[in-house]
Amino acid sequence: MTDKQRHSWVSIRDSIREMILNSTYGPGDKLPRDEEFAAQFGCARSTVHRAMRDLAQSGLVERRRKGGTTVRRDPVTRATLNIPIxxxxxxxxxxxxxxxxxxxxxxxxxxxxxxxxxxxxxxxxxxxxxxxxxxxxxxxxxxxxxxxxxxxxxxxxxxxxxxxxxxxxxxxxxxxxxxxxxxxxxxxxxxxxxxxxxxxxxxxxxxxxxxxxxxxxxxxxxxxxxxxxxxxx
Amino acid sequence: MTDKQRHSWVSIRDSIREMILNSTYGPGDKLPRDEEFAAQFGCARSTVHRAMRDLAQSGLVERRRKGGTTVRRDPVTRATLNIPIxxxxxxxxxxxxxxxxxxxxxxxxxxxxxxxxxxxxxxxxxxxxxxxxxxxxxxxxxxxxxxxxxxxxxxxxxxxxxxxxxxxxxxxxxxxxxxxxxxxxxxxxxxxxxxxxxxxxxxxxxxxxxxxxxxxxxxxxxxxxxxxxxxxx
DNA sequence: GACATTATTATGTAGCTACATATTAATGTA
DNA sequence: TACATTAATATGTAGCTACATAATAATGTC
CATH class of the missing domain: 3.40.1410.10 (Chorismate lyase-like)
Incomplete structure (x- = not known):
């Protein structure tokens, strides 16, 4: 029986981010498919998907259908401005x-x-x-x-x-x-x-x-x- | 047999946004629960949830567990800055x-x-x-x-x-x-x-x-x- | 060989269930 | 009444399946 602890998408995201930052995957590299990551982490693809969406939104990776996920060659700083009335x-x-x-x-x-x-x-x-x-x-x-x-x-x-x-x-x-x-x-x-x-x-x-x-x-x-x-x- | 067309979360989001903007729900009002919206639109709760998350992120509504979803009294303009190298x-x-x-x-x-x-x-x-x-x-x-x-x-x-x-x-x-x-x-x-x-x-x-x-x-x-x-x- | 057509593939989305979590409302007890 | 405990409730998340979509790779035809 495998260890069936729950993995939050946040922890998955942080794990993947960590791998990118410690050069397991470098700028321009193609990341494994979501499914592979899911198998590796022992979670569902949807969880990896959510983690990836967050990484993509923050500008660290780029995703393209069929093309897969790649580490952005040139990371951008994304900041959200709050302009109230x-x-x-x-x-x-x-x-x-x-x-x-x-x-x-x-x-x-x-x-x-x-x-x-x-x-x-x-x-x-x-x-x-x-x-x-x-x-x-x-x-x-x-x-x-x-x-x-x-x-x-x-x-x-x-x-x-x-x-x-x-x-x-x-x-x-x-x-x-x-x-x-x-x-x-x-x-x-x-x-x-x-x-x-x-x-x-x-x-x-x-x-x-x-x-x-x-x-x-x-x-x-x-x-x-x-x-x-x-x-x- | 009910009409089983697929509803995208984007269209659901736009519908809810439209209701807020044409004053079906005004600033400070409490919106129906996700489940009710789902029944109303004939889609799954998860789809409403995704729409709501987007509206919350863009600053139009506020969500709180148990508290439900409310239209923000004072909408903010949220803009994302892209600062490259x-x-x-x-x-x-x-x-x-x-x-x-x-x-x-x-x-x-x-x-x-x-x-x-x-x-x-x-x-x-x-x-x-x-x-x-x-x-x-x-x-x-x-x-x-x-x-x-x-x-x-x-x-x-x-x-x-x-x-x-x-x-x-x-x-x-x-x-x-x-x-x-x-x-x-x-x-x-x-x-x-x-x-x-x-x-x-x-x-x-x-x-x-x-x-x-x-x-x-x-x-x-x-x-x-x-x-x-x-x-x- | 050039180009249109057809698979293939990885991400994207919709729908479902089950459970987690936070917060309020209800209840019980001193 | 005051306060702690418990129930109720709406959102949040994880996992699953099935299908949609876009982009590439493979194939066929002229």
């Missing part, structure tokens, strides 16, 4: 949240926004410029474009009271989100809105979302000097 | 990669690095300052600390030829990675190394990794002006 971010730091609508107007899509959405032609969109505050100090300034064809209800929302950020996130789940992060020097208008000094280094988050193929919103959020973005382990 | 990043842009070791020395941990690792006391570490180049132009400058207790072999690696980035990623998989992103104005030494102008806005990525509880490396990578970080959809 700005109000919550502020409140979780123990600060008081404030919000201020600056401008709002219907405009045809600018070339930059068309590029973000990969749109071939301009569409009518609502452009909303607003400021998020923490303890009455500027926190994040957002310049947002909302597609009126996809989100017509936005015109009947009072954006002086509720931020477009909050309304959209609560009412319009998205199926795809593109993110772009970079630094840029603060302009004169930045320093006016964010009460920063001209030439300050500003952290910019550009975010574009779709539901299916339909564009929802594209925005550039400029944070106050000193802002930091973390991963949540 | 710097050499690959450069090569994938079609540029020629270059590498240059600037300084290397054994030092006791600085307070900032101790904080990154959450270490109670200083440990001997190898500090490596190096520059990554794209088409002979500065691309990313990294200031890296490597824990000698966890990675003693690093002392026998010729870091003038191989970057610590590459050696570590190939030889030392990690189990935990903390990431911090921010912008900071370039200092005089930055502008010398990165050939930037003083006052340029620089994008900084701080990365700290562990294997189990043991610290591996902590680094601050400063990118050349104009650098952008993307999510890979």
């Amino acid at each position: 700005t109000r919550l971010e502020v409140e979780q730091k123990g600060s008081t949240y404030g919000y201020q609508l600056i401008r709002q107007s219907v405009q045809p899509t600018s070339p930059a926004i068309m590029a973000n959405f990969a749109l071939p032609e301009a569409r009518p969109m609502l452009r909303v410029e607003a400021l998020h505050l923490a303890d009455s100090r500027p926190y994040i300034f957002e310049d947002r474009w909302i597609c009126l064809e996809t989100v017509p209800e936005i015109t009947s929302v009072d954006l002086t009271r509720e931020s477009a950020n909050e309304w959209l996130v609560r009412n319009r789940p998205y199926s795809r989100c593109d993110l772009r992060l970079y630094a840029r020097p603060g302009s004169a208008s930045d320093s006016e809105i964010l009460q920063s000094n001209p030439g300050d280094a500003l952290f910019v988050m550009e975010r574009t979302t779709w539901i299916g193929e339909a564009p929802i919103t594209s925005l550039s959020a400029v944070a106050h000097p000193g802002y930091q973005l973390f991963t949540q382990g | 710097t050499r690959l990043e450069v090569e994938q842009k079609g540029s020629t990669y270059g590498y240059q070791l600037i300084r290397q020395s054994v030092q006791p941990t600085s307070p900032a690095i101790m904080a990154n690792f959450a270490l109670p006391e200083a440990r001997p570490m190898l500090r490596v300052e190096a520059l990554h180049l794209a088409d002979s132009r500065p691309y990313i400058f990294e200031d890296r600390w490597i824990c000698l207790e966890t990675v003693p072999e690093i002392t026998s690696v010729d870091l003038t030829r191989e970057s610590a980035n590459e050696w570590l990623v190939r030889n030392r998989p990690y189990s935990r990675c903390d990431l911090r992103l921010y912008a900071r104005p370039g200092s005089a030494s930055d502008s010398e190394i990165l050939q930037s102008n003083p006052g340029d806005a620089l994008f900084v990525m701080e990365r700290t990794t562990w294997i189990g509880e043991a610290p591996i490396t902590s680094l601050s990578a400063v990118a050349h002006p104009g650098y952008q970080l993307f999510t890979q959809g």
